[in-house]
Amino acid sequence: MNLTFRQLKVFDVVARHLNYTRAAKELHLSQPAVSMQVKQLEEQVDTPLIEKLGKKLYLTDVGHEMHNYARSTMQQLIDLEETIVQMKTLQQGHLKLAVASTANHFVIRMLAHFAKIHPKIRISLEVTNRSSLLELLDKNQCDLVIMGSPPEGHNLMASPFLENPLVVVTYPEHRLTAKKKVSLKELIKEEFVMREEGSGTRIAIERFFAEQELEFKTKMDMSNNRAIKHAAEEGLGLAIVSMHTLELELKAKTLKIVNVEGFPIYRHWYVVQREGKRLSPIATVFKDYIMEGADDVIEEFTAPLYKHLEQSAN
Amino acid sequence: MNLTFRQLKVFDVVARHLNYTRAAKELHLSQPAVSMQVKQLEEQVDTPLIEKLGKKLYLTDVGHEMHNYARSTMQQLIDLEETIVQMKTLQQGHLKLAVASTANHFVIRMLAHFAKIHPKIRISLEVTNRSSLLELLDKNQCDLVIMGSPPEGHNLMASPFLENPLVVVTYPEHRLTAKKKVSLKELIKEEFVMREEGSGTRIAIERFFAEQELEFKTKMDMSNNRAIKHAAEEGLGLAIVSMHTLELELKAKTLKIVNVEGFPIYRHWYVVQREGKRLSPIATVFKDYIMEGADDVIEEFTAPLYKHLEQSAN
DNA sequence: GTTTATCATAAGGTTTTATTTATATATAAT
DNA sequence: ATTATATATAAATAAAACCTTATGATAAAC
Numbered sequence: 118m119n120l121t122f123r124q125l126k127v128f129d130v131v132a133r134h135l136n137y138t139r140a141a142k143e144l145h146l147s148q149p150a151v152s153m154q155v156k157q158l159e160e161q162v163d164t165p166l167i168e169k170l171g172k173k174l175y176l177t178d179v180g181h182e183m184h185n186y187a188r189s190t191m192q193q194l195i196d197l198e199e200t201i202v203q204m205k206t207l208q209q210g211h212l213k214l215a216v217a218s219t220a221n222h223f224v225i226r227m228l229a230h231f232a233k234i235h236p237k238i239r240i241s242l243e244v245t246n247r248s249s250l251l252e253l254l255d256k257n258q259c260d261l262v263i264m265g266s267p268p269e270g271h272n273l274m275a276s277p278f279l280e281n282p283l284v285v286v287t288y289p290e291h292r293l294t295a296k297k298k299v300s301l302k303e304l305i306k307e308e309f310v311m312r313e314e315g316s317g318t319r320i321a322i323e324r325f326f327a328e329q330e331l332e333f334k335t336k337m338d339m340s341n342n343r344a345i346k347h348a349a350e351e352g353l354g355l356a357i358v359s360m361h362t363l364e365l366e367l368k369a370k371t372l373k374i375v376n377v378e379g380f381p382i383y384r385h386w387y388v389v390q391r392e393g394k395r396l397s398p399i400a401t402v403f404k405d406y407i408m409e410g411a412d413d414v415i416e417e418f419t420a421p422l423y424k425h426l427e428q429s430a431n
Numbered sequence: 432m433n434l435t436f437r438q439l440k441v442f443d444v445v446a447r448h449l450n451y452t453r454a455a456k457e458l459h460l461s462q463p464a465v466s467m468q469v470k471q472l473e474e475q476v477d478t479p480l481i482e483k484l485g486k487k488l489y490l491t492d493v494g495h496e497m498h499n500y501a502r503s504t505m506q507q508l509i510d511l512e513e514t515i516v517q518m519k520t521l522q523q524g525h526l527k528l529a530v531a532s533t534a535n536h537f538v539i540r541m542l543a544h545f546a547k548i549h550p551k552i553r554i555s556l557e558v559t560n561r562s563s564l565l566e567l568l569d570k571n572q573c574d575l576v577i578m579g580s581p582p583e584g585h586n587l588m589a590s591p592f593l594e595n596p597l598v599v600v601t602y603p604e605h606r607l608t609a610k611k612k613v614s615l616k617e618l619i620k621e622e623f624v625m626r627e628e629g630s631g632t633r634i635a636i637e638r639f640f641a642e643q644e645l646e647f648k649t650k651m652d653m654s655n656n657r658a659i660k661h662a663a664e665e666g667l668g669l670a671i672v673s674m675h676t677l678e679l680e681l682k683a684k685t686l687k688i689v690n691v692e693g694f695p696i697y698r699h700w701y702v703v704q705r706e707g708k709r710l711s712p713i714a715t716v717f718k719d720y721i722m723e724g725a726d727d728v729i730e731e732f733t734a735p736l737y738k739h740l741e742q743s744a745n
Numbered sequence: 746g747t748t749t750a751t752c753a754t755a756a757g758g759t760t761t762t763a764t765t766t767a768t769a770t771a772t773a774a775t
Numbered sequence: 776a777t778t779a780t781a782t783a784t785a786a787a788t789a790a791a792a793c794c795t796t797a798t799g800a801t802a803a804a805c
Contacts, residue, residue, distance in 0.1 A: 120436060121436065122433065122436070123793085136751085136752095138750080138752080149753080149794080149796085150794050162512075164518075164519060169751095172801080174752090182515060197496060198432055201478060204496075257484055257489050394484055395482050435762085437763080451783095452781060452782080460765095462781080463765080463784080468763085483782075486771085486772050488781095
């Protein structure tokens, strides 16, 4: 059976009017054109759909079935069109994000704002570690990833959108917090609580010390950023973390920034996507938002943090 | 937007495989043919449906929507086809009936009429005794059975559709036929020609006399209704039979109804089907016909009979 | 009986569609 | 760097779909 939408469309009009001539007028066609469409449809199902008694037309039983089908299918098509338009105009859509756990906190802030601007958009957010992020990108299971130090050469396109200061922190009573300036030599006498090898933060820190031709002592390493901060609070060692993860701890004064020479280490946060990937409309908009439109929200978030940074230098 | 079913069909296969080459194989087409169908579909909605990252294909969001639509519409089309085939079988179907021999005569009248309404229907009619009827039903070898007193608890569904008067008959010159009213006491002095034990008619008669706490004398019993009537004509005894079997004999005046107190015994004719059996379309139609549409034919058949009944009372 | 309205049929032509082969391009694997 | 695999593009063509005009047929209305 090989129907055409044209046949269904024409048949629908005929079935509504039960009159070929008037149907032809509605369709701006000649009457035979209409008759032929119906006839072809009847040939497809090998059954009469319309029956002529005297001068009047009637739908046969099969004709009624066909009419139902035609209307249903055409309505679904209209719905589909609507959905597509909505997706195109961002009144609908699904934004699939994944973020590094260290970025979680401030990304959620941005998302809260973004969601208000686009209330009908559905958002999925996956918070996970570096390797899972890369896997998600590879499998095309998310639109965009936000992370600290994207690897190169993975067919990825990374755009920095915000500086990401790494700072040294410890519990407030630590003797170094009282100092106006701590030299690197002094610093490396301390023991550190670190992110695991291979993590973005760890790589950045290793590179930094390597450039200074210094080595640091790792007391513990763990993969959870919150656990690291907690360890620092408990005095297990100094921690080097993104300042953006410290909002709560600085406010509650459970941690304090140590003003070390050469710190903060300025890295960046990146929006990452697969090279060649055509972003969905909503993903495009979100990326633009991150790169340009979210300044206010970011400012609001980072300003208090930078204040703490200034304080540590006084 | 002017899609074609072809595009949807091809797109569905591609969406399932996410691989043009394999889709082409399934469709017995060249690979470019497939690519082009998809491309045309994309042009229709003016949005990419499939995206290629590296060597792998993925559906876009809109692609997913389209895929849903395609599958839904095609499934509906399959359903429609099925429905149409079923409807068509109404015009080429096969109605398999079985009737109790006593019902034979008037059922054939109905069938003659029904066959005129549905000229392309093939009809099988089996006329047989009660136990064979039940066996046919049990083996699902017929659609419907028409009989007098369906047994209960055999997973059967029986619908009464016509009253079935049992009357006492004998040859016209019998002394009882002259009487205006014959009492039951008088009746049981007579000898009877009966249907065999276990037959529907016999069961009904036995029940009737048991309720009256009377006993009747069986001179002969036989399984053939026509033989019973013949025996009654020959004066071997009174017969109690369904009035519906008497059309010829009453007309030819070879038998006459005796007006006995409490007679006729009103039983019913039933259409019987296996419980849970999905009747074929044509069987459904025939059952509807019996239950409602055949009134005229039945009336035409029974009216003369009831006249004979009235006469016997005068 | 004639007219009118309506559908069916036929012939003809234009456009669109479906498909193939051949070839180019791109990616991943070796 | 080369090869193998998959998709994209182009050109050609055969088939079909679609529509029109002209005409025939039928039933109801006048």
